[in-house]
Amino acid sequence: MTNGQTHKSVSPTRPEQKKTDHDRSPMYESKNAPSSSGAVKAQPKEGKNTGFDPYKDPFGADRPGVTFEEIMAKESAGKGKVMDAQKQYLESRYDLAPKFDPEAKMSRGKPLCVGPTVRLPQGMTLEKLGAMTAEEIRAQGVFPYPALPHPLHANGGMVFPRMQIEMFPRLERFDVDFDLPEAFLPEFPPAIFLINRPDLGDVSxxxxxSINNYYRLFKDILTPVQLDGLRLLLTPFPQEEFNPTDDRKTSQPSLGVTCLDCHVNGHTTGQFHLNPDMRPQERRFRLDTVSLR
Structure with missing residues (x-):
C-alpha cells in the first residue's frame, strides 16, 4: 500500500516530461491571479480574501498563507526539544526502567512488565496512599496516575510507536514522536483469536x-463478506495528520490511515490521540488506543 501511494521519480527523457518556462511560471499562485473585473480593485480588500482560508490554510496556522514547507521546517526543528521535555516529564512521574515478571508472558512471548512504576511525592508511600480516602487523595493532589499529556498538545493527533513506523514509514510525523518505552507496550504484532475458529488459536x-497480506492470511478462514469487511478496515482514509493536503504532519502526502493502523491486528500497540469530542483544544485529553478484543 505504501508503494501504491508513492510515485518514483524518473529521468525526463521524453520531450513532454521536460519542464518549460510555462510550467515554472508563478502565475499559478493565487496571489498572482488577475481580477475578474477591473472594478474589483476599488472595492474593500480589492475583492480578495486576506484572512484564513479553511480549505488551504493548515489547522492551527499562525497566519493566513503560511506554507506547508514553513510549518514542516519549523516543527521539525522543534521536535527534539518537544520530545526532551516530554521525556523529562515522564521520568519525573515514573520509573521507566522496565521490570519483568520472571514467568508471565504475553500471547506471543513478549515479557510482561510489572509495577509499580510511579514516583510518589517526598514522604508518601503506597501504603500511606492505600490508607487514604478518595477525598483526601483528591484534596492533597497525590493521585499517582493522572492523565498523561500529549507531547505536542497544540497539534495533537495520532502518534504511532517506533516499531510500527519502522514497518510502515508513512506513519512517521515530522513534529512529534512516540514517548513511551517499547518494553511497556503490547506485542507487535499482537496475536489474533477468532471466536468462530477457536481451534486455530492465534491466527496472526x-x-x-495489512492490505498486502490479509487475503493470503484469511481467505481460507473468513467468509467473503467478512473478508470484504476486513479490506475496508485496512483501507486508508484521510485524517487530520495523515492526508494528501498541506494540512498534514507527514513529509509526504498519503491517502491517510486505516482503522487497523491504530487497532493493529484488532488489538493495540499503544498508539495515542486526543479525544475528538471536546473544545477548546487545551481541554482535550490524551486517548490511548483501546484493544478491540
Missing part, C-alpha cells in the same frame, strides 16, 4: 495484518 501467524 506472526504478521501485522
Amino acid at each position: 501467524r506472526g504478521e501485522v495484518v
Whole structure:
C-alpha cells in the first residue's frame, strides 16, 4: 500500500516530461491571479480574501498563507526539544526502567512488565496512599496516575510507536514522536483469536495484518463478506495528520490511515490521540488506543 501511494521519480527523457518556462511560471499562485473585473480593485480588500482560508490554510496556522514547507521546517526543528521535555516529564512521574515478571508472558512471548512504576511525592508511600480516602487523595493532589499529556498538545493527533513506523514509514510525523518505552507496550504484532475458529488459536501467524497480506492470511478462514469487511478496515482514509493536503504532519502526502493502523491486528500497540469530542483544544485529553478484543 505504501508503494501504491508513492510515485518514483524518473529521468525526463521524453520531450513532454521536460519542464518549460510555462510550467515554472508563478502565475499559478493565487496571489498572482488577475481580477475578474477591473472594478474589483476599488472595492474593500480589492475583492480578495486576506484572512484564513479553511480549505488551504493548515489547522492551527499562525497566519493566513503560511506554507506547508514553513510549518514542516519549523516543527521539525522543534521536535527534539518537544520530545526532551516530554521525556523529562515522564521520568519525573515514573520509573521507566522496565521490570519483568520472571514467568508471565504475553500471547506471543513478549515479557510482561510489572509495577509499580510511579514516583510518589517526598514522604508518601503506597501504603500511606492505600490508607487514604478518595477525598483526601483528591484534596492533597497525590493521585499517582493522572492523565498523561500529549507531547505536542497544540497539534495533537495520532502518534504511532517506533516499531510500527519502522514497518510502515508513512506513519512517521515530522513534529512529534512516540514517548513511551517499547518494553511497556503490547506485542507487535499482537496475536489474533477468532471466536468462530477457536481451534486455530492465534491466527496472526506472526504478521501485522495489512492490505498486502490479509487475503493470503484469511481467505481460507473468513467468509467473503467478512473478508470484504476486513479490506475496508485496512483501507486508508484521510485524517487530520495523515492526508494528501498541506494540512498534514507527514513529509509526504498519503491517502491517510486505516482503522487497523491504530487497532493493529484488532488489538493495540499503544498508539495515542486526543479525544475528538471536546473544545477548546487545551481541554482535550490524551486517548490511548483501546484493544478491540
